[in-house]
Amino acid sequence: MNSPDSVLVVRVFPRLYRDSVTLMALASEIQKRDGVRSVGAMMATPANLEILGRSGMVPEDLTTAPDDLLITVRAVDPPTAEAALASAEEGLTVVEQASGTAERVRPATVSEGLAADPAVTIAAVSTPGVHAPVVVEQALRAGLHVFCFSDNVSVDDEVRLKDLAADRGLLLMGPDCGTAVVDGVPLGFANVLSAGPVAIVAASGTGAQEVSCLLDRAGVGVSQIVGVGGRDLSVEVGGRMTDLALDMVAADEATRAVVVVSKPPAAEVAERLLDRLATLGKPAVACFVGHDDADGPVVVRGTLEGAALAAAALLGRPLRIEATPPPAALPPRAPRVLGLYTGGTLASEAKVVLGRLGASAEVIDLGADEYTTGRPHPMIDPSTRAEHVAAAGARVDVGVVLVDLVLGYGSSDDPATPLAEAVAAARDAAAADGRALDIVASVCGTAGDHQGLQAQREILRSAGVHVLDTNASAARYAAALVGATAPTTAPTPEEHS
């Protein structure tokens, strides 16, 4: 099998353990290099040596042990083969210690990060809140923008650090910032989005995700998503970072329209923000969840769905939301909707929609601090929410459970399966008690998200969950199931304005 027009190079890494996913990914990457004919990355067991030998991928005189890792490359010429091997070795990113331990090198401080790569421009901070201000300040003083995932940072520290950032023209996204996409790079929880003309400045992580994902369905991509932290539009913080973010997106050539997403800001902050948006020089939508809709110089919408519809219309790409009327004949059920949410702003939007329709509802944000202290956020570990859903089956006052499912970077690899299992348990419990229980969901994600948008929806549907197009439409459907005002049609795409 030795080919006269190719060369074989082999490297043995004694007693080096790498998990199978790493090995397969490494081999796949090397295989794609120009001039590489074939690659093997396997444990050097006798059986594997025999397999590789049959295809001419190991020299006959090779001496190895079963615990050795073997990488073998056949390529068109020696430089190509050696370069591929060097790349493989780099891909293993190891420092061999005296004990044979393999350790990935990662900077532990801002200084180490800058020393490792002076070209970095953003620091992501996720230390416990009590330590975060120190690290954020170090990063800002080093000239870095900061994405601060940490929560439990005091308002005083937030104001001080945002002033420091603004003085330097740097973004401080957060504290408690869950979502950002900066120059195409996702930070925290974010979805796979195409590049496009809409910039989103958000004091709400899942709010930004829902709007950006709905825009994606309308074929509208994003230029930037700048998270500012949930308190930025409070009276105390006064929109310090929203102001800077708006300056930046106004100057951003790729941005043709702007969406600001937040819970309703303090009145004076809202007034100033709307004035700023009106003079931004680019069309803008202000999504203040729970606020009344208004069509002034700045379009104001009170739901995430409404904001996405308006923004899509601004770009001439109408967003269509599927109408799903509830079944004509419904068995009698308890009159209450129980919302069990992983996304805080999605929970807020559901409350608004259910409230407007007069539905009896209890909506819980399971990502709130009281549910996440010392444990993973339910978007990362879906078991917490699953437990609540399973337990809902025992609630005699609940006829409908309303849930979200958020996909994308940072979220669980398969949030639908534990939810589906919990749904089955809840429905079984209710049925055993002679009660009807429906579960209504929406999935926030894009077709590019690694969990698979359609696959996750299908898992839920297979479990008997009603899966709606948007969080707002799911809330409307839930309201209809318990006898509140039933929607007969979905919201229509807004006219281009």
Added chain:
Amino acid sequence: MDQEAPERRPIRTLSSGGHHASLGGVGTNGAPVPTHVTVHLGPAGALPWSIHTAWRVVHVGQSAVVLSGPGDGSDDLFVVTTGARGLVPGGASLPVRADFDALRALARRDGTLDLTGWDAATAVHPVDLRLGTVAVDRRAVDAMLAGLAMDETAGVLMDPRPLRALAPALAHAVLAFDDAASAGVAAQLIGAGPGATPAGDDVVVGVAAGLLACGAVDAAATLRAAVRPLLERTARASRHDLRAALAGEFSEHAHLLVGALRHPGLVAAALRRARAWGATSGFDLAAGVAWSTAAASGTRGGAGAGASPEPVPSHARERRCA
């Protein structure tokens, strides 16, 4: 393996994973003490982390930290996993992610770890990983085989499917108590294929699980006799798993797959999860489980990819599955 396996305790339920409060403190030896630990006890009920005071760090992954006993190439492995990854024989699982991350951070810094302070963990949940018999539904076996046949591994590097295709041959050989044939097929599988635990080894572990699930303990003994002489031909992490399997102990992954054979409605979700176990390990394991239970229960068996050899003579066959 010949001993009667007790009824298996629940492995993990919705109410036992990931809902515990806070990260534990720091032990007197400096290692973080987890709040909750799910553990597979060692011989005589020993807590595995207490067996050595200086565990060597072999691998620090996103969902597993692999430790070994003192000495180069020690076969004494202690694998600490996340709750999502699940417990493996002789290992421990940390359901609170922060606990695992704390261990992971420490493992990066030091070449050795002293985890004896884990005795002070808030709660230790022992789990019996021995596999007992299962009421296998033949429709579930067929559903698992059908699901495996739809695997989209085609075209990837180092295709494991030729190794999976040996599963029915191995199962039929051991069910026929054919020592020579069993040893021959096992030799083709042990240490063969992609992965840190070579795919062929995962297939063998799956076959062992399927046989025990069907109560085919004598066939399992034939398998054990065929595989034991070959253990030195594979990597130590895989050797660890194989030794446990030959002793009748399996990872939570394997328990989940075997459990799914109780009803066809459970199979799709089990295979979905299996797809995420390593690069190909989940499906390699599932192939072993499905083909061995098919052979032991006389279900489809020879259909589809990896067709089985001649049927096992009925007089030589243990048919314990329903």
